[in-house]
Amino acid sequence: MAQAQTSRPVHSVSIRGLAQSYGAVQVLKQLDLDIPDGEFLVLLGPSGCGKSTLLNCIAGLLEPTHGQVFIKGKNVTWEEPKDRGIGMVFQSYALYPQMTVERNLSFGLRVAGMAKEEIDKRVKRASEILQIGPLLDRKPMQLSGGQRQRVAIGRALVRDVDVFLFDEPLSNLDAKLRAELRVEIKRLHQRLGNTMIYVTHDQIEAMTLADRIAVMKGGSIQQLDSPMTIYNKPKNRYVAGFIGSPGMNFLKSEIEGAGAKAILKFGSGKISLKDYAPVAPLMPKQVAFGVRPEHIRINAGAEAGLSDSFDAVVDIVEPMGSDSLVWLNVANQTMSARVESSEQYKPGEKVKIRFRVGLASLFDEATGDRL
Amino acid sequence: MSNITSIEPSGPKPRPWLSWELVIVYGFLIVTSLYFLFPLYIVVITSLKNLDQIRDGNIFFPGANPTFHAWYRAWFEVCTGLDCRGIHPNFLNSVIITVPSVLVSISVAITTGYALNNWPFRFSESFFTVLIIGSFVPYQVMLYPMVLLTKNMGIYSTLSAVIFVHTVFGLPILTLLFRNYFASLPVELFKAARVDGAGFWRILLQVFLPMSLPILAVAMILQVTGIWNDFLFGVVFAGPNNYPMTVKLNNIFTSTMGVKEYNVEMAATLLTGAVPLALYFFSGKYFVRGIAAGAVKG
Ligand SMILES: Nc1ncnc2c1ncn2[C@@H]1O[C@H](COP(=O)(O)OP(=O)(O)O)[C@@H](O)[C@H]1O
Ligand SMILES: [Mg+2]
Numbered sequence: 001m002a003q004a005q006t007s008r009p010v011h012s013v014s015i016r017g018l019a020q021s022y023g024a025v026q027v028l029k030q031l032d033l034d035i036p037d038g039e040f041l042v043l044l045g046p047s048g049c050g051k052s053t054l055l056n057c058i059a060g061l062l063e064p065t066h067g068q069v070f071i072k073g074k075n076v077t078w079e080e081p082k083d084r085g086i087g088m089v090f091q092s093y094a095l096y097p098q099m100t101v102e103r104n105l106s107f108g109l110r111v112a113g114m115a116k117e118e119i120d121k122r123v124k125r126a127s128e129i130l131q132i133g134p135l136l137d138r139k140p141m142q143l144s145g146g147q148r149q150r151v152a153i154g155r156a157l158v159r160d161v162d163v164f165l166f167d168e169p170l171s172n173l174d175a176k177l178r179a180e181l182r183v184e185i186k187r188l189h190q191r192l193g194n195t196m197i198y199v200t201h202d203q204i205e206a207m208t209l210a211d212r213i214a215v216m217k218g219g220s221i222q223q224l225d226s227p228m229t230i231y232n233k234p235k236n237r238y239v240a241g242f243i244g245s246p247g248m249n250f251l252k253s254e255i256e257g258a259g260a261k262a263i264l265k266f267g268s269g270k271i272s273l274k275d276y277a278p279v280a281p282l283m284p285k286q287v288a289f290g291v292r293p294e295h296i297r298i299n300a301g302a303e304a305g306l307s308d309s310f311d312a313v314v315d316i317v318e319p320m321g322s323d324s325l326v327w328l329n330v331a332n333q334t335m336s337a338r339v340e341s342s343e344q345y346k347p348g349e350k351v352k353i354r355f356r357v358g359l360a361s362l363f364d365e366a367t368g369d370r371l
Numbered sequence: 372m373s374n375i376t377s378i379e380p381s382g383p384k385p386r387p388w389l390s391w392e393l394v395i396v397y398g399f400l401i402v403t404s405l406y407f408l409f410p411l412y413i414v415v416i417t418s419l420k421n422l423d424q425i426r427d428g429n430i431f432f433p434g435a436n437p438t439f440h441a442w443y444r445a446w447f448e449v450c451t452g453l454d455c456r457g458i459h460p461n462f463l464n465s466v467i468i469t470v471p472s473v474l475v476s477i478s479v480a481i482t483t484g485y486a487l488n489n490w491p492f493r494f495s496e497s498f499f500t501v502l503i504i505g506s507f508v509p510y511q512v513m514l515y516p517m518v519l520l521t522k523n524m525g526i527y528s529t530l531s532a533v534i535f536v537h538t539v540f541g542l543p544i545l546t547l548l549f550r551n552y553f554a555s556l557p558v559e560l561f562k563a564a565r566v567d568g569a570g571f572w573r574i575l576l577q578v579f580l581p582m583s584l585p586i587l588a589v590a591m592i593l594q595v596t597g598i599w600n601d602f603l604f605g606v607v608f609a610g611p612n613n614y615p616m617t618v619k620l621n622n623i624f625t626s627t628m629g630v631k632e633y634n635v636e637m638a639a640t641l642l643t644g645a646v647p648l649a650l651y652f653f654s655g656k657y658f659v660r661g662i663a664a665g666a667v668k669g
Contacts, residue, residue: 082568108567
């Protein structure tokens with residue numbers, strides 16, 4: 001993270017050398033992170049990788065073992081959560097069950113001793129933005145999951161915070177509601193322009209919401225980039241495998257020749273790498289050729305940007321409506337290809353496939369790093 | 372669809388009207404109910420007889436013209452030694468002991484249980500272990516040290532001593548009860564309240580307490596019945612002028628002056644048991660939970 005030192009704009013949230021351990025277990029490992037004002041940052045990673053721990057450290061609900069947290073340029077490492085200008089939304093909603101929606105929304109304001117008229121004004125505005133006006137007199141028990149989560153967002157909204165923290169806010173909702181609320185959160189961000197830090201293990205949420213995604217693994221950040229960069233140019237095999245559904249196909253293969261003369265040897269065939277933009281000049285070694293399902297064409301003619309053709313056998317076809325997934329057996333390796341739903345294939349059918357090499361990725365078989 | 376035959380399985384599976392399991396379960400329930408209800412029946416009918424009816428009649432049958440005279444005597448007149456005021460002064464003593472003991476022990480325990488669970492401090496784990504051990508130590512072991520302690524405090528042989536002892540001995544189990552209850556609430560609720568700016572007391576009083584009514588009821592039942600029914604601490608700490616109802620009842624049974632008035636003794640028994648009995652009746656499901664929680668006590 002060298003860019004942290006070069007320029008010094010006041011970031012909305014900055015993290016320096018943040019580490020968290022429980023006994024001998026290191027849950028966060030020396031994290032550095034700068035989040036510009038107004039950014040929507042998604043922390044993405046599997047369960048147990050330390051996302052919530054990081055968010056709790058930013059919120060001040062957890063004291064880090066090492067390191068510092070800055071919000072709006074101010075060192076808040078020792079500040080109470082309420083003094084950090086943050087609001088937090090939890091997976092389990094965490095609404096106060098005995099209070100009405102109105103009391104839930106105003107709780108923080110009443111704690112702060114705000115005047116009644118100002119409280120009413122803010123509650124009114126928040127309930128308009130989130131369309132929960134008719135629910136103000138209800139208890140949380142009488143609300144659906146989506147409504148509860150809206151109230152929970154409202155609780156941060158009324159407090160007029162600088163930074164919104166979301167910890168898997170949609171994970172308890174069913175698929176349809178999740179998609180709806182996802183859009184609403186994005187709309188809210190566009191409307192308010194606040195900094196938002198959003199934790200999820202759902203790569204679709206990450207892709208759709210984020211300005212930047214931080215892909216985490218085992219307490220460290222593997223890659224911090226825009227969703228499209230993460231999708232198209234994953235820094236390592238872990239990131240590549242985490243994003244995309246179904247995941248990227250990895251084919252064991254081998255680079256022959258170095259630099260501009262490098263070609264990929266795959267099964268009995270060869271793939272030209274002239275369209276591939278490597279990180280550093282390529283060297284002969286064992287690699288994983290990573291190609292996304294939509295970058296495989298079945299029975300297509302020769303065309304610029306496409307590789308030579310390879311023999312494959314159709315294993316299973318999964319129609320999705322908008323398109324279809326075709327699972328293929330290629331040189332004894334399984335891969336999936338995404339095709340137009342008008343293309344029809346049968347299990348056992350012999351086909352020819354071509355790869356879009358310019359959009360593929362090469363990973364060192366030993367280290368997993370992008371080449 | 373239309374040719375479903377009668378032997379085709381459909382709808383609920385038929386079950387025999389009577390099964391072995393049912394016979395055993397109901398048999399057990401009926402026998403145990405009788406075991407507890409029958410003595411109660413005897414006590415009630417005896418308390419409503421006069422002495423002649425008791426002497427001449429059958430113990431199993433109610434007498435003619437039931438009367439509450441024995442109840443009146445038990446409450447206002449029955450003697451132990453030279454004291455002929457009945458058991459009503461001791462009823463008052465029991466109330467004076469029970470109310471503050473219950474209130475103080477529960478208030479302190481809910482606060483410590485909450486602090487232990489939500490505001491961990493340097494020695495909170497060790498403190499918790501000590502509490503667990505504390506709730507299993509038999510009272511007898513602590514009796515003599517407690518006598519010395521209350522003597523030194525200058526409250527021995529007063530109602531204050533009994534209140535003090537009940538409060539202290541109730542704390543470990545109650546603190547455990549509340550700690551475990553708070554541990555079962557989602558942590559995110561506590562975190563949300565902290566983000567909202569609430570501190571130690573506000574979270575306890577405005578967020579957790581309103582959610583704690585079931586466990587408060589359980590604690591209340593545990594304490595009220597436990598303290599009201601206590602005999603040991605009453606004998607040891609109250610002093611002869613301040614005996615609670617249970618101790619007085621025992622003295623009525625054992626005092627040997629004159630004719631033995633079984634009806635008055637039975638009435639006194641029922642009067643003494645009235646408070647826990649009423650609590651059992653009115654607190655239904657909470658009482659069952661209280662028993663389950665009390666089972667931890669062993
Ligand atoms: N209080 C704790 N004591 C010990 N280990 C913990 C504690 N809290 C979290 N952990 C561990 O830290 C790791 C990261 O947890 P968390 O940040 O909740 O992961 P995520 O939110 O990414 O699923 C997990 O392996 C978890 O077991
Ligand atoms: Mg988590």
